[in-house]
Amino acid sequence: MKTITYKKLLITFILLGSWIVTSSQQYPDSLLRYLEIAAKNNPTVLQRFSEYQASLQKIPQVGSLPDPEFSAGVFLSPMELVNGNQVADLRLMQMFPWFGVLKYAKDEMSQMANAKFELFRDAKLQVYYDVQRTWYELYKIQKDISISEKNIEILELIERLALVRFKSASLENSATSSQSSATSSVSSGTSTGAPGMQTMGAGQNSTGSSGSNQSSSMQTGAMGSSSGISGLADIYRIQIESSDLENNIALLKNQQNSIIAKFNSYLNRRVTSPVYTYENITIDSLEFSLTAISDSMLAHNPMLGMLDFENKSLEAREKMVTRMGYPMVGLGLNYSLIGKSGTSMGAPDMNGKDMIMPMVVFTLPIYRKKYTAMQKEAELLKKASSENYQATANSLQTEYYQAILLYQDAQRRVKLYENQSQLASKSLNLMLKSFSASLSELTDVLRVRQQTLDYELKQVEAVADFNRAIAWLYRLMAYSKIQ
Numbered sequence: 001m002k003t004i005t006y007k008k009l010l011i012t013f014i015l016l017g018s019w020i021v022t023s024s025q026q027y028p029d030s031l032l033r034y035l036e037i038a039a040k041n042n043p044t045v046l047q048r049f050s051e052y053q054a055s056l057q058k059i060p061q062v063g064s065l066p067d068p069e070f071s072a073g074v075f076l077s078p079m080e081l082v083n084g085n086q087v088a089d090l091r092l093m094q095m096f097p098w099f100g101v102l103k104y105a106k107d108e109m110s111q112m113a114n115a116k117f118e119l120f121r122d123a124k125l126q127v128y129y130d131v132q133r134t135w136y137e138l139y140k141i142q143k144d145i146s147i148s149e150k151n152i153e154i155l156e157l158i159e160r161l162a163l164v165r166f167k168s169a170s171l172e173n174s175a176t177s178s179q180s181s182a183t184s185s186v187s188s189g190t191s192t193g194a195p196g197m198q199t200m201g202a203g204q205n206s207t208g209s210s211g212s213n214q215s216s217s218m219q220t221g222a223m224g225s226s227s228g229i230s231g232l233a234d235i236y237r238i239q240i241e242s243s244d245l246e247n248n249i250a251l252l253k254n255q256q257n258s259i260i261a262k263f264n265s266y267l268n269r270r271v272t273s274p275v276y277t278y279e280n281i282t283i284d285s286l287e288f289s290l291t292a293i294s295d296s297m298l299a300h301n302p303m304l305g306m307l308d309f310e311n312k313s314l315e316a317r318e319k320m321v322t323r324m325g326y327p328m329v330g331l332g333l334n335y336s337l338i339g340k341s342g343t344s345m346g347a348p349d350m351n352g353k354d355m356i357m358p359m360v361v362f363t364l365p366i367y368r369k370k371y372t373a374m375q376k377e378a379e380l381l382k383k384a385s386s387e388n389y390q391a392t393a394n395s396l397q398t399e400y401y402q403a404i405l406l407y408q409d410a411q412r413r414v415k416l417y418e419n420q421s422q423l424a425s426k427s428l429n430l431m432l433k434s435f436s437a438s439l440s441e442l443t444d445v446l447r448v449r450q451q452t453l454d455y456e457l458k459q460v461e462a463v464a465d466f467n468r469a470i471a472w473l474y475r476l477m478a479y480s481k482i483q
Contacts (some may be wrong), residue, residue, distance in 0.1 A: 030094045035482045039128070039482060042124075042127045045120070052116040058113070060107050063102050081290055088337040095363075097324070098329075101320055103407055115305075119306055128475070129475040134259060138243070140461055145249055152246065155241055159242075167440055260275050285470075297476045300477060305390040308389065310385050311386060324374070331358075332359040399476060406464065418459055424454055427448050431448045
């Protein structure tokens with residue numbers, strides 16, 4: 001009995017776990033979640049971070065003293081000295097650069113590492129912007145598909161209404177044609193069946209009445225035929241519109257697959273992985289004033305920060321190469337290994353005693369051209385970095401005003417098309433009711449339907465452009481909700 005109970009509990013837990021997994025897979029990923037994945041997995045971001053870590057390893061390399069030099073010489077045949085026989089000669093030497101060379105070399109590499117970190121920040125911010133821009137682009141495509149499919153349903157409704165009108169017109173034409181035939185027959189019988197009334201005048205009057213009835217019957221038949229042809233042409237026009245929309249949906253789905261592949265490449269995952277968007281996105285709010293964004297852009301943009309650190313590294317390099325033109329100092333020891341000699345002519349206590357000799361070495365930087373060229377190179381690179389900083393700042397200012405233009409234009413279009421879409425939707429509903437009551441033509445209905453479709457698409461595009469403009473401004477000012 002207990003075994004059966006345990007089995008039931010186990011099955012219950014398995015089913016509950018599978019339900020939780022399935023439910024979690026049904027919830028779409030949010031845009032913030034995609035940004036987190038991109039920050040952790042994007043190859044460009046990882047590359048920039050590895051380059052930054054590699055640049056940190058250069059600091060201890062340039063900040064260390066040169067390796068000491070050790071030399072050893074062994075005499076194959078001991079050299080006779082006054083106080084013994086010299087067997088070997090050992091020498092150890094350590095060179096020391098001029099004061100400040102190592103310090104400024106470390107400063108140069110530290111500033112270059114900071115510049116690499118700014119490049120890493122810039123790559124991460126750019127990936128954030130690319131992910132958001134592509135996500136909004138995908139949202140527009142998917143909404144375009146959804147709106148087009150909804151319009152196909154509207155066209156199918158219009159087609160059913162047109163078909164009802166066509167059938168009712170055909171029935172009316174048949175009834176009118178039958179009534180006209182019956183009236184013609186009655187008129188013909190009346191004119192020929194009255195005995196004694198066939199005088200010349202009566203015959204002429206009867207003939208005129210018969211001709212009038214025949215003319216009326218022909219006009220009614222012509223009008224019925226024209227109405228039937230027009231109704232059939234309306235149905236064909238609706239089918240043509242539906243076919244165009246289906247073709248547009250197929251094109252949009254191909255574009256959707258391309259955008260999904262591009263989006264997944266930023267996240268460094270399979271290009272066919274599903275990407276979820278919202279049914280309707282809300283309009284983002286700009287958390288900073290436009291003046292604050294402009295000031296923050298010049299103060300915190302990573303490209304300007306990278307150029308600033310690069311300029312500082314060149315200043316440290318200029319000071320370093322100036323001191324490299326001064327002499328280097330070397331300190332060392334020379335150790336002579338001396339064996340005892342049986343024929344020592346000196347003092348007996350000095351026989352076989354090893355010799356230690358301190359040594360000092362100076363380099364003589366007399367070839368000044370290379371040092372002068374190194375200083376000139378640092379000055380020119382520093383000047384080029386300053387010009388590059390100004391050029392980048394000007395480019396950012398231009399990009400800032402482009403983003404402001406997109407922001408303000410999208411803000412205006414959001415308000416406009418929201419109102420226009422509502423009015424067009426109401427107008428379409430009225431036109432459909434009027435068309436079903438045979439009070440309006442198909443051309444008017446299709447025109448209003450096209451206006452409704454255009455305004456819905458423009459409204460979606462305006463909202464996506466507005467949010468993209470905000471993401472663009474955040475990109476310029478180096479602000480992100482994901483750190």
